[in-house]
Amino acid sequence: MDLNGKALSQTIKAEIAEEVANLTAGGNRPPHLVAILVGEDGASRTYVKNKENACSRVGFASTIKRFDASITEDELLAEIASINEDDGIDGLIVQLPLPGHISESKVTHAIDPSKDVDGFHDINIGKLTKGEDTFISATPYGIIQLLERNNIETSGKHCVVVGRSNIVGRPMSILMSRNDNPGNCTVTLCHSRTADLKSFTLMADIVIVALGRPEFVTADMIKPGAVVIDVGITRVDADNEKGYVLKGDVEYSGVSEKASWITPVPGGVGPMTIIGLMQNTLKAYKSKFAS
Ligand code: GUN
Numbered sequence: 276m277d278l279n280g281k282a283l284s285q286t287i288k289a290e291i292a293e294e295v296a297n298l299t300a301g302g303n304r305p306p307h308l309v310a311i312l313v314g315e316d317g318a319s320r321t322y323v324k325n326k327e328n329a330c331s332r333v334g335f336a337s338t339i340k341r342f343d344a345s346i347t348e349d350e351l352l353a354e355i356a357s358i359n360e361d362d363g364i365d366g367l368i369v370q371l372p373l374p375g376h377i378s379e380s381k382v383t384h385a386i387d388p389s390k391d392v393d394g395f396h397d398i399n400i401g402k403l404t405k406g407e408d409t410f411i412s413a414t415p416y417g418i419i420q421l422l423e424r425n426n427i428e429t430s431g432k433h434c435v436v437v438g439r440s441n442i443v444g445r446p447m448s449i450l451m452s453r454n455d456n457p458g459n460c461t462v463t464l465c466h467s468r469t470a471d472l473k474s475f476t477l478m479a480d481i482v483i484v485a486l487g488r489p490e491f492v493t494a495d496m497i498k499p500g501a502v503v504i505d506v507g508i509t510r511v512d513a514d515n516e517k518g519y520v521l522k523g524d525v526e527y528s529g530v531s532e533k534a535s536w537i538t539p540v541p542g543g544v545g546p547m548t549i550i551g552l553m554q555n556t557l558k559a560y561k562s563k564f565a566s
Contacts, residue, residue, distance in 0.1 A: 276536055276537075277531075277537060277538070277539050277542075277543070278421050278425055278502075278504070278536050278539075278543055279539075279542065279543075280417070280421055280538060280542060280543045280544055280545065280546045280547040281541075281542040281543075281546045283424055283425075283546075283547065283550075284417075284549070284550050286424075287550050287553075287554070288329070288333055288550065291333040291550075291553055291557055292333045292334050294557065295333055295335065295557070296334060298560075298561070298564060304336070304363065305335055305336050305560075306336070306365050306556050306557055306559070307335065307337070307338070307364050307365050307366070307560075308326070308335055308336070308338075308364075308366040308367075308392065309338045309339075309340060309358055309364050309366070309368075310323045310326055310327070310338070310367075310370060311340045311351070311354065311355070311367070311368070311369040311370065312339055312341050312342070313341075313343075313351065313370070313374060313377070314342075314344035314373075314374055316372070319370045319371075319372070322370060323339055325549060326549060326552060327339055329550075329552075329553055330553070330556075335553070335556060340354065342354075346377075347377075348377045348378060348381065348382075351369075351382060352382070355382065355385045356385065359385075359386070359387040359390065364390065365390065365392075365556055365559040365560040365563070366390055366392035366552075366555065366560075367390045367392070368392060368393045369382050369383070369386070383395045383396060384396060384397065389559065390559060391410055392410055392552055392555035392556050392558075393412055393552070393555075394409065394410035394411050394413075394416075394446075394555065395412060395442075400446070403446060403449060403450070404449050406454065410555045410559070411446070411551065411555070412442060412446055412551070413548045413549065413550075413555070414442060414485075414506060414544065414547075414548045414551065415443060415447045415450055416550075416551030416554065416555070417544060417549075417550055417551045418447065418504055418506070418544060419450055419457050420550070420551075421504070421538065421543075421547055422457040423457050425536065427457070427536060429456070429457040429458060429460050429481065430456065430459035430460075431459060431460075431461075432460050432461070432480035432481055433460065433461045433462075433463070433478055433479055433480050433481070434448075434451040434460035434461070434462050434480065434482075434483065435475050435476050435479035435482050436448045436451070436463070436464050436465065436483045436485070437466070437476070437482065437483070437484045437485065437486055437492070437524075438465075438466060438484065438485035438486045438506070439464055439466040443485040443506055444464065444466070444483075444485045445464070447483055448462050448464040451481070451483075460481065463475050463478075463479075473495070473496045476496040476497060476498075477496060477497070477498055478498070479497075479498060479501055480498070480500075480501055480502065481501065481502045481503075482501055482502070482503050482504065483506065484503070484504065484505055484506060484507060484524040484525055485506035485507065485524070486507060487509060487524065488507065488509075488524055489507065489509045489511050489523070489524065490522055490523070490524070490525065490526040490527075491507075491524050491525075491526075492524055492525045492526065492530065493530065494526065494529030494530050497530050498533075499533050500533075501534050502535055502537075503530055503534040503536070503537040504537075504538050504544060505524055505525040505527075505537070505539075505540055505543060505544065506523075506524065506544050507522070507523045507524030507540065508521055508541065508544075508545055509521070509523075509524075510522075521541050522540065523538075523539075523540030523543075525537070525540075527540065
């Protein structure tokens with residue numbers, strides 16, 4: 276059965292909007308997210324625009340700060356420092372990737388951890404690893420909620436995560452191993468150097484794939500009844516009006532016949548990622564206004 280991220284994202288957006296309306300009814304300002312966009316990367320522009328649209332739908336204020344790709348690292352760090360100081364801003368994200376002359380690591384660590392709604396700062400990753408309350412980065416947070424809100428049992432299950440990126444695979448592996456619900460899985464983290472990947476995925480009750488390789492996971496790699504979460508979304512050339520189709524990392528038609536649950540692409544994990552960001556921004560705001 277499909278895990279419908281589109282429908283769940285709409286439900287949660289409505290919940291956030293209601294909470295924001297209640298929180299601001301007494302005269303408080305709305306939550307405010309700032310996104311920094313450097314350069315002209317087409318995908319990044321689309322992502323940031325989608326984040327801005329989501330903010331307006333739930334009643335947040337949002338500001339996109341656009342900078343030319345020629346901005347220096349020091350100028351960008353100064354901009355971040357001034358946003359850190361601004362009490363009228365709850366959350367700050369710097370859209371990645373950045374131009375090569377700017378250190379992503381320096382930029383990530385310049386953001387005040389209490390405004391780091393992407394959850395990329397070492398302090399927040401450390402808290403996540405220890406099971407402490409923090410900002411969980413958007414995609415893993417969205418996946419956790421897809422599992423939770425569909426009452427998918429994870430305790431005692433074997434979860435195989437394929438992909439070890441800092442944005443998805445690695446935090447996902449940590450979350451699924453935590454003593455929490457969802458969580459309490461036995462986790463195997465596989466990656467591009469894993470030998471005999473199929474022998475691991477075939478053992479999995481839950482498979483989470485975040486590789487960026489279209490239709491890489493096929494039905495012969497999946498145990499009947501497994502839960503399959505597909506994080507991939509790649510444009511593949513096609514003979515249609517748009518000139519492309521979106522493909523996940525999982526070969527949907529075959530795998531969906533074996534899986535008990537599967538996220539479609541599009542409409543599965545994708546719509547849930549922005550939800551995590553909205554929830555983190557609301558959390559940052561509430562730590563000031565509703566404690
Ligand atoms: N680039 C790709 N994904 C993300 C994300 O979740 N946050 C930011 N800031 N940049 C990204």
